[in-house]
Amino acid sequence: MEPDQDLRSDLRAxxxxxxxxxxxxxxxxxxxxxLAVAALAVxxxxxxxxxxxxxxxxxxxxxRAESSGGAQGASLIATGYIVAHHKIEVGSKVFGKVAWIGVxxxxxxxxxxxxxxxxxxxxxxxxxxxxxxxxxAQARLDELQAGSRAEEIQxxxxxxxxAQARLxxxxxxxxRMEALAERGVEARHSLDRARTDYRVAEAELEAARKNxxxxxxxxxxEQIDRARAELEQAKAALLYTETQLDATxxxxxxxxxxxxxxxxxxxMVTTGFVGERGAKSxxxxxxxxxxxxxxxxxxQNDFRRIRPAHPATVxxxxxxxxxxxxxxxxxxxxxxxxxxxxxxxxKVLNPDEKLRPEMNAKVTFLESEAPSDFPGPEVLVPxxxxxxxxxxxxxxxxxxSRVQKLKVEIQERDSQRFAVxxxxxxGETVVVSGQERLKEGTEVxxxxx
Numbered sequence: 001m002e003p004d005q006d007l008r009s010d011l012r013a014x015x016x017x018x019x020x021x022x023x024x025x026x027x028x029x030x031x032x033x034x035l036a037v038a039a040l041a042v043x044x045x046x047x048x049x050x051x052x053x054x055x056x057x058x059x060x061x062x063x064r065a066e067s068s069g070g071a072q073g074a075s076l077i078a079t080g081y082i083v084a085h086h087k088i089e090v091g092s093k094v095f096g097k098v099a100w101i102g103v104x105x106x107x108x109x110x111x112x113x114x115x116x117x118x119x120x121x122x123x124x125x126x127x128x129x130x131x132x133x134x135x136x137a138q139a140r141l142d143e144l145q146a147g148s149r150a151e152e153i154q155x156x157x158x159x160x161x162x163a164q165a166r167l168x169x170x171x172x173x174x175x176r177m178e179a180l181a182e183r184g185v186e187a188r189h190s191l192d193r194a195r196t197d198y199r200v201a202e203a204e205l206e207a208a209r210k211n212x213x214x215x216x217x218x219x220x221x222e223q224i225d226r227a228r229a230e231l232e233q234a235k236a237a238l239l240y241t242e243t244q245l246d247a248t249x250x251x252x253x254x255x256x257x258x259x260x261x262x263x264x265x266x267x268m269v270t271t272g273f274v275g276e277r278g279a280k281s282x283x284x285x286x287x288x289x290x291x292x293x294x295x296x297x298x299x300q301n302d303f304r305r306i307r308p309a310h311p312a313t314v315x316x317x318x319x320x321x322x323x324x325x326x327x328x329x330x331x332x333x334x335x336x337x338x339x340x341x342x343x344x345x346x347k348v349l350n351p352d353e354k355l356r357p358e359m360n361a362k363v364t365f366l367e368s369e370a371p372s373d374f375p376g377p378e379v380l381v382p383x384x385x386x387x388x389x390x391x392x393x394x395x396x397x398x399x400x401s402r403v404q405k406l407k408v409e410i411q412e413r414d415s416q417r418f419a420v421x422x423x424x425x426x427g428e429t430v431v432v433s434g435q436e437r438l439k440e441g442t443e444v445x446x447x448x449x
Contacts, residue, residue, distance in 0.1 A: 076305045076365040080296035082316065084287030084357050085347070088254065091282045092118065092269045093247040103284060105261055109252040116283045118248040118269060126241040134234040141227040147218030156215040160208035167201035174198045256288040259357070287357065292348045293329060294361050297341040306331070310365055312346050315427070317360040321399070323427035325349040326363060379420040384432040386410055386418055395424070396431035396438055403431065403442050 096118030103115045177194040180186040261284055263269060268279035294314055298306060310328040329347035336343070346363050348355065386408070387394045393410050396403045408423030424430075429446070431438065438444070 075367045076298075076302055077362065078296045078298060078302075078365075079360060079362050080294045080346075082348070082355055082357055082359045082361050083293055083295045083345075084259075084289065085291040085293050086254075087259070087285065087287045087357075088256070089282040090115065090250060090253065090284045090286060091271070092116075092250055093271060094118065094123070094244055095270050095279070096120070096123075096248055096268070098263050098265055098267050098269060098283070101261065101263065101265060101283075103258045103261065105258055107258045109256065109258060109286065111252060111255045113252045114249045115252055115258070116250040116263065116269075118250070120245055120248040123241065123245040123248055127238070127245050130234070130238040130241045134231070134238050137227070137231040137234040141224070141231050144219040144224045144227050148215045152215050153212075156208070156212040160205070160212045163201070163205035163208040167198070167205045170194070170198040170201040250283055252286060254286075254288055256286045258284055258286050260285045289355070289357070290351060292351045292355055292357070294326065294346040294348065294363050296344045296346065296363060297336070297339060298344050300335060300340050300342060303335075303342050306344060306365060312366060313364045313427075314346065314348055315362045315364070316355060317362065319354055321427060321429065322354060324351065324355070328365075379424045380413060380417045381420055381424070381430055382432050383416060383418055385430040387435050395420075396435050397424075398429040398431060398444060398446060401443055401445075403438050403440070403444055405438075405440050 098116060099119045100117040101115070102113075102117075103109060109115060174191075174194040174197070177186055177191045181188065181191045263280050263283045269283060270279040270281055272281060306328060308328055308331060312326040312328065314324040314326045316322065316324075326346040326348050328344060330345040332343040335341065381395060385395050387396070393408050394405050395408055397406055406423050408420045410418040410420055413419040431444075
């Protein structure tokens with residue numbers, strides 16, 4: 001019945017009967033009855049207006065996006081668990097106490113993002129010491145490479161000339177003593193002392209001459225090489241201490257999602273395993289949730305039905321209305337003797353935020369290969385489901401009684417359907433009429449077929 005007809009029926013029901021109007025007045029006299037009728041009329045009018053003006057839940061006709069590799073084309077159906085292709089336990093390269101934790105379980109992190117910081121006072125002191133040693137080694141090498149200063153050469157020359165003068169004086173004293181000793185004027189021991197002084201003066205002159213030559217030539221090449229090696233050693237020591245200091249900032253090795261936080265503020269972290277009650281060796285575990293696989297144990301009797309790169313569809317038990325493309329990515333090189341199974345891993349080609357590691361999932365291995373121009377099983381939708389906006393194509397997908405607008409690529413298949421190589425996984429509920437009234441996230445009521 002239409003809303004206007006309902007309103008007219010309500011008003012006719014509120015009309016006052018002429019015979020009843022002529023009855024004698026009682027507790028409900030004519031005045032009170034009129035007031036009651038008017039109140040009921042206002043209520044009825046309000047209800048009718050609310051029905052007409054209140055936003056109604058749009059009703060839409062829908063159809064199922066079909067996959068060309070459905071259950072009827074299955075060579076094998078198996079169940080398993082969704083796992084991250086690479087699960088990473090992030091550890092520390094140095095020993096220390098946790099000073100700061102920057103992530104929680106479920107956080108998305110970038111590659112190189114700091115997730116944990118350790119107390120770094122001791123490592124900063126080591127860097128300062130290594131930097132001072134480097135400066136000292138550099139100064140020593142610079143000194144040797146610069147050679148002797150002019151003042152040092154002049155000083156060495158002056159010392160050599162002074163030694164020559166002392167030698168000349170000792171030579172004259174010796175000659176005089178020899179002459180006096182021949183005439184018997186001086187004693188024999190005085191002559192011996194003069195000869196000794198002369199030999200000492202000769203030795204001093206020779207030492208001063210060699211010192212002058214060394215200072216004039218500068219340091220030996222071997223000294224410079226040794227100083228250069230000491231400088232390189234100091235550089236390496238500084239680099240090592242800086243690396244240790246940088247390691248107190250523990251970073252995410254890849255982009256991904258934090259699966260578990262393994263330490264708390266103030267706990268000790270070490271570089272090796274020390275037991276359950278000691279220092280921790282890992283700080284967080286993480287994985288790239290855009291790289292997921294389904295891990296399956298296939299019975300040996302069914303193993304012959306599976307091959308490398310075998311196409312498949314993946315349906316998680318948590319979302320039975322969602323389907324994902326898959327392909328066999330790994331087959332274990334040996335079987336499990338006790339369970340009589342072979343482990344197979346199916347890579348999920350189009351994962352989204354709905355999939356989580358350790359979820360149960362059903363995998364359908366397809367009988368035939370997908371078309372060469374498709375990355376997975378072919379998805380077909382009715383032509384009425386595709387909405388064109390400029391050069392782009394969209395479909396409205398119903399999920400949890402609400403609609404989501406998805407951009408898709410389409411290809412001609414037949415007069416009734418389009419093929420969708422990208423944008424849908426197959427199994428989605430798509431809207432085929434009433435799209436003009438929809439907005440992103442609109443709640444809808446699905447019409448029965």
